[in-house]
Amino acid sequence: MIHSVLKKxxxxxxxEDGAVTVDFVIMVPFYLSVFLASAELGLMSLRYAYLERSLDVAVRDIRLSTGHTPSHDELVQQICDQASVIPDCTNNLSLQMFQRDPRNWTEVPEASTCGTLHEDNATVDPVVRFDDGAANEMMFLRACASVRAIFPGALFVPVAVRNSEGEYALVVENTFVQEPR
Structure with missing residues (x-):
């Protein structure tokens, strides 16, 4: 009896039936996560490029239209009109603009987190600092957009995520000189 059980x-x-299935089960999660990570990285790069381009266009308009410096809300709307791939852009975009002295340079302050990326989901004023510059002053403008990850479980996304809701920050900076008015 024991001999027949051991023989069976x-x-x-x-x-060797199912040997390929074992390899498949081991490798598919790896390939799937690489595919999802590359799709997420591609979308993040696209959103970053659109945000950078829209900030450049907005800064160009500020520089060339002497006599009128747009308000924070006007500038956010102008940037969001160009950055169409950023979801809910007007609510997820925060701006900082302040004057820098090129002859007495001090470090630019660290990028603060975006308004919706703060801990405990507290509501935060999206305007950290927004100073209109005078003529011939060097201005520093930083735009920060908080964007939700599509595949939060992808390989690289845990490095980029800034809060528990799966959002990451896209930070773009630009420097320009106010034209004389």
Whole structure:
């Protein structure tokens, strides 16, 4: 009786049926996560490029239209009109603009987190600092957009995520000189 059970067990263990299935089960999660990570990285790069381009266009308009410096809300709307791939842009975009002295340079302050990326989901004023510059002053403008990850479980996304809701920050900076009015 024991001999027949052992013989049956040996015959089952010698079979090679399903060997490819084991390899498939081991490798598919790896390939799937690489695919999802590349799709997420591609979308993040696209959103970053659109945000950078829209900030450049807005800064160009500020520089060339002497006599009128747009308010924070006007500037946010102008940037969001160009950055169409950033979801809910007007609510997820925060701006900082302040004057820098090129002859007495001090470090630019660290990028603060975006308004919706703060801990405990507290509501935060999206305007950290927004100073209109005078003529011939060097101005520093930083735009920060908080964007939700599409695949939060992808390989690289845990490095970029800034809060528990799966959002990451896209930070773009630009420097320009106010034209004389």
């Amino acid at each position: 067990a040996r015959s089952i263990l010698r079979k």
